[in-house]
Amino acid sequence: MNGRTILRLGSLKEVARFQEHVRSLQLNIPCDSEIVRCAESPLRQPLLRAEIKIGNRIAVHPMEGWDGTADGNPSEHTIRRWKRFGRSGAKLIWGGEAVAVTHEGRANPNQLVIAEHTRGGLECLRKVLVEEHRRTTGSEEGLFIGLQLTHSGRFCRPNAHDKPEPRILYHHPILDRRLGLTRDYPILTDGEIGAIIEDFHRAAKMAQELGFDFVDIKHCHGYLGHEFLSAHTREGKYGGSFENRTRFLREVVQGIRLMVPGIHVGVRFSAFDTVPFRPDPALSVNGKLGPGIPESQDNLIPYRWGFGVKQSDPTQMDLTETMQFVSLLEELGIRLVNVTAGSPYYNPHIQRPALYPPSDGYQPPEDPLFGVAQHMNVTRELKRRFPNLIFVATAYSYLQDFLPHVAQAAVREGWTDLAGLGRMVLTYPEILWDATEGNEVQHKRICRTFSDCTTAPRKGLPSGCYPLDSYYKSSALAEQLKVAKAER
Ligand SMILES: Cc1cc2nc3c(=O)[nH]c(=O)nc-3n(C[C@H](O)[C@H](O)[C@H](O)COP(=O)(O)O)c2cc1C
Ligand code: SF4
Numbered sequence: 001m002n003g004r005t006i007l008r009l010g011s012l013k014e015v016a017r018f019q020e021h022v023r024s025l026q027l028n029i030p031c032d033s034e035i036v037r038c039a040e041s042p043l044r045q046p047l048l049r050a051e052i053k054i055g056n057r058i059a060v061h062p063m064e065g066w067d068g069t070a071d072g073n074p075s076e077h078t079i080r081r082w083k084r085f086g087r088s089g090a091k092l093i094w095g096g097e098a099v100a101v102t103h104e105g106r107a108n109p110n111q112l113v114i115a116e117h118t119r120g121g122l123e124c125l126r127k128v129l130v131e132e133h134r135r136t137t138g139s140e141e142g143l144f145i146g147l148q149l150t151h152s153g154r155f156c157r158p159n160a161h162d163k164p165e166p167r168i169l170y171h172h173p174i175l176d177r178r179l180g181l182t183r184d185y186p187i188l189t190d191g192e193i194g195a196i197i198e199d200f201h202r203a204a205k206m207a208q209e210l211g212f213d214f215v216d217i218k219h220c221h222g223y224l225g226h227e228f229l230s231a232h233t234r235e236g237k238y239g240g241s242f243e244n245r246t247r248f249l250r251e252v253v254q255g256i257r258l259m260v261p262g263i264h265v266g267v268r269f270s271a272f273d274t275v276p277f278r279p280d281p282a283l284s285v286n287g288k289l290g291p292g293i294p295e296s297q298d299n300l301i302p303y304r305w306g307f308g309v310k311q312s313d314p315t316q317m318d319l320t321e322t323m324q325f326v327s328l329l330e331e332l333g334i335r336l337v338n339v340t341a342g343s344p345y346y347n348p349h350i351q352r353p354a355l356y357p358p359s360d361g362y363q364p365p366e367d368p369l370f371g372v373a374q375h376m377n378v379t380r381e382l383k384r385r386f387p388n389l390i391f392v393a394t395a396y397s398y399l400q401d402f403l404p405h406v407a408q409a410a411v412r413e414g415w416t417d418l419a420g421l422g423r424m425v426l427t428y429p430e431i432l433w434d435a436t437e438g439n440e441v442q443h444k445r446i447c448r449t450f451s452d453c454t455t456a457p458r459k460g461l462p463s464g465c466y467p468l469d470s471y472y473k474s475s476a477l478a479e480q481l482k483v484a485k486a487e488r
Contacts, residue, residue, distance in 0.1 A: 006355060006367050009400045010448060018402045027373040030409035031402060041436040042412040043404075043419065046091075046142055049335060049390055052264065055091035055142020057411045058432045059392045059420040061338070062095035062148040062216070062268070064111065066161075067462035072103065072113025073121035077462050080471065081426075082125045086132030088425060089433030092418055094268065094338050094392055095148025095216045096125065098223075101199040104167070105151035106158040107223070108457060114149070114203045122147070123210045136433060146214040146266055146336075147207045151196055153224030154179070155345055161460040167192075169227045170234040172305050174276045174295050175346065190236055193248065196224070201255040204263055214264035214336060217252050221351060222343035225249070226270050229307035229325070242321060246328055253332050266336030267329055271378050272308035272317035276346035279362035292349055292362035308341075319378065326386050338392040338420065339379045344454060350374075352422065353398040354449035359458050359485060361451070368398045368449070380415040390417045397423040397447050404435035423447045426465040444468075452481065459484035 012018050015033055022029045038044060047054040063085075067077035074082075078097075085093055099122070100106040100113045114122060126145060134140050154166045154175060166179055168187050176185070188196075204215045219225035228248045231239040238247050253265055275294045283290030294315050297303060303314035310318040329337060342350030348361045353371030357363055375395040383391050393416035399406050407419035424431055428445035435441050445468060452466040459481065464472040466481055 006364065008355065009398075009402065010446070012401070015402060015405050018405075022369065025367060025369055027369055028377060029369070029373050029406060030376075030413050030415060031405045032409040032412070033405070035404050035408060035435050037436060037438040042408050043432055043436050045411075047390065047417055049388070052144065052335060052390065053142055054144045054390075054418070055137075056089070057418045058088065058090040058407075059092035059094050059338075059418040060085045060088050060090045060425050060429070061392075061394060061420045061422040062097045063422060063425055064097040064107075065463045066108050066110045066457040067464075068110045068112045070109060071117060072100070072106070072111065072115065073118050074112060074125055075110075077464070078112070079125065079128055081464075082129045083132045084429045085425065086129035087136050088421065088429035089133070089136045090421070091142045091144060092392065093129065093143070093145040094266070094420065095146050095218075096129070098148050098150040098218060099203075100158075101149055101151055101196070101203045103158050104165070105153075105156060105196070105199070105224070107150070107152035107155050108157050108161055109159055110462070111152075114147070114206055119206065119210065122206075126211055136430065144213050145211075146216050146264075147210075147212045148216040148218050148268065149200055149203050149207070150218040151199070151224040153222075153227045155222060161457070167224070169224070169231045170239065170305075173300055174305075175222075178276070178346075187234070190238060193238055197248065197251045197255065200252045201259050204256045204260045204265075208260050208263040212263070214266050215256070216266045216268050216336075216338070217249060219249065219267055219269035220340045220343075221270060222345050226307070226343075229269075229321075230273075230305055232304040242324060246325065249328075250332065253334070257333075264336065265332075265334050266338065267334055268338035268340060269325065270308065270341050270343065270351075271322045271339050271382065272319065272341050272350075272374075273306050274309060274317070274342065274347050274350055275303070275306070275314045277349065277362060277365070289357055289362050292347075292365040317374075317378075319381070322378075322382075323385060326382055326389070330386060330389060335388070336390050336392075337382070337386075338394065339375070339382060340394040341375060341378070348454070351395075352449075352454075353395055354451050355398075356450045358451040358454035361454075371395060372398050376410060376415060380410075383414060383416060392416065392418045392420045394420050394422065396421065398449055400446050400448065401441070401443060404432055404441065407432060423449065423453060423465075426453055426463075427468045455485065456481050
C-alpha cells in the first residue's frame with residue numbers, strides 16, 4: 001500500500017462519511033456525530049481521583065522541539081511552544097517535553113536539561129504556560145502540569161546531531177547494526193545505571209521545587225527506560241526476568257518517594273511494539289521511499305529484544321507483560337499512565353500514524369487508521385483492566401477533522417480518561433477547546449501528518465510545523481529544510 005491508495009481524511013467533508021470509511025476498513029474506532037458544547041461536553045468534565053484533580057479531559061502530550069540552547073536552556077522557540085501548550089485549554093500537560101536528566105543523556109544537542117543552570121529557564125516555561133492557559137480558560141483551576149524526565153539511552157546524541165553516542169543496555173541484533181555498533185561496544189554497567197537513577201531523583205526534586213505537579217519517568221519510544229523493559233539478554237540485576245527489567249523503574253520511584261514526598265509520578269510507556277521497519281528496497285525508486293516492511297527476523301526467533309511483542313512472531317503484539325507492567329505501576333502507587341507505542345526511530349508508523357513519512361522513514365505499510373485503532377483498542381483494554389488508574393490516550397492527530405468527534409466518543413464511552421494531543425498541538429493547539437466551546441473548527445490549521453516536524457530535527461533543524469504554522473512556514477529555517485530535503 002502507498003500514500004496514493006489511502007483515502008485522505010481531509011477529503012471527507014462529513015462525519016458520516018468518516019464513520020462509513022472506518023466501517024469499510026472494519027476498524028473499531030468510536031466516533032460521535034455531534035460535538036457537545038461547554039459544561040455538558042464529556043471533554044470538559046473534571047477528573048477527581050484520590051488527591052489528583054484535573055479540570056478537563058484534554059491532555060497535551062510531550063512535544064520536544066530540538067530547539068533548546070547548547071547548555072540545555074529554553075530558547076524563544078521553546079517558550080513559544082509552551083505558551084501554545086497553555087493556549088490549548090488542556091488541563092493536563094503531560095510533561096511538556098522530554099527533559100534530559102544529564103547532558104550525556106540528551107537525544108540531541110538542543111534538548112532541554114534539568115540542572116542548576118537551567119532552573120530559571122524551566123521555571124519560566126511553566127510560568128508562561130500557566131499565564132497563557134489562564135487567558136484561554138479564565139482560570140488555572142484544575143491545571144495539572146508535569147515534566148517528562150528522560151535519558152535517551154541508545155539514542156543519545158548530546159553533542160552533535162550527526163554524532164550518535166549510544167548508551168546501551170544490551171546488544172540488539174538489528175538496532176546495533178543500524179547504529180554501526182560492534183560486538184564489543186560497551187554496555188552501561190550496573191554502577192552507571194545507579195548513577196543515572198540518582199540523576200532522576202535529583203531531577204524530580206528540582207521539578208517539585210519549580211512547581212511541577214508530577215514527573216513522568218519516561219519508558220517509551222526506544223529510550224533508556226523503554227530499553228530496560230526489553231533487556232531479556234542483559235545479565236545481572238537489571239536484565240533477564242521481569243522483576244530485573246523493571247528494577248530501574250522501582251528504584252527511581254522508591255528514591256522519589258523518599259526524597260521528594262508529595263510530587264506525583266506518572267509513566268508514559270510504549271505498551272506494544274513491533275520489529276524495526278525499513279523501506280522496501282524493491283519499491284524505493286527515484287529517491288522515493290518504498291512502503292515499510294519489517295526487518296528480517298531470520299535466526300532471531302524466539303525474539304528476545306522486544307517488549308509487548310510475541311517472541312514467536314515479533315511483528316505481532318503480546319500484551320501479557322504490558323498488563324503485568326501496568327499492574328506494577330498500580331502497586332507502586334502510580335496513577336497517571338500515558339499509553340504510547342513503538343519508536344520514532346525504528347517503526348514510526350506504529351508510534352505516530354501518518355500519511356507522509358519523515359525523511360528517515362518509509363511510506364505507510366497500511367492505512368494509518370489501523371495504527372490509530374490499534375492504539376485506541378489497547379488503551380481501552382488497559383482502562384478496562386485497571387479502572388482506578390488515569391489513562392491518557394495517544395495517536396489521535398491522524399484523525400484530523402474528526403479528532404474532536406472521536407476524542408469525545410472515546411472519553412464518553414470510557415475507552416480512556418483523557419484524549420492526548422501530539423502533532424496537532426504544533427499546528428492547532430486549541431482544536432478541542434474550540435470544538436467544545438462551540439467555536440468554528442479552523443480546518444486550515446489541522447495537522448495533515450506531513451511529518452516535517454520529524455524531518456526537520458533529523459536534518460539538525462528545530463522541530464515545528466513548517467507546512468502550516470506561519471511562524472516556521474515563512475522563516476529562514478523553512479528554506480534550510482527545503483534544501484536539506486532536496487539533498488537526501
Ligand atoms: C516533533 C515531535 C516531538 C515529540 N516529542 C516527544 C517527547 O518529547 N516525548 C514523548 O514522549 N513523545 C514525543 N513525541 C511523540 C508525541 O508525544 C506523540 O506520542 C505522537 O506524536 C503521536 O501522537 P499524535 O498522533 O497526537 O501526534 C514527539 C512527536 C513529535 C512529532
Ligand atoms: S509538520 Fe505539521 S502538519 Fe506535518 S505532521 Fe508535523 S504538525 Fe502535522
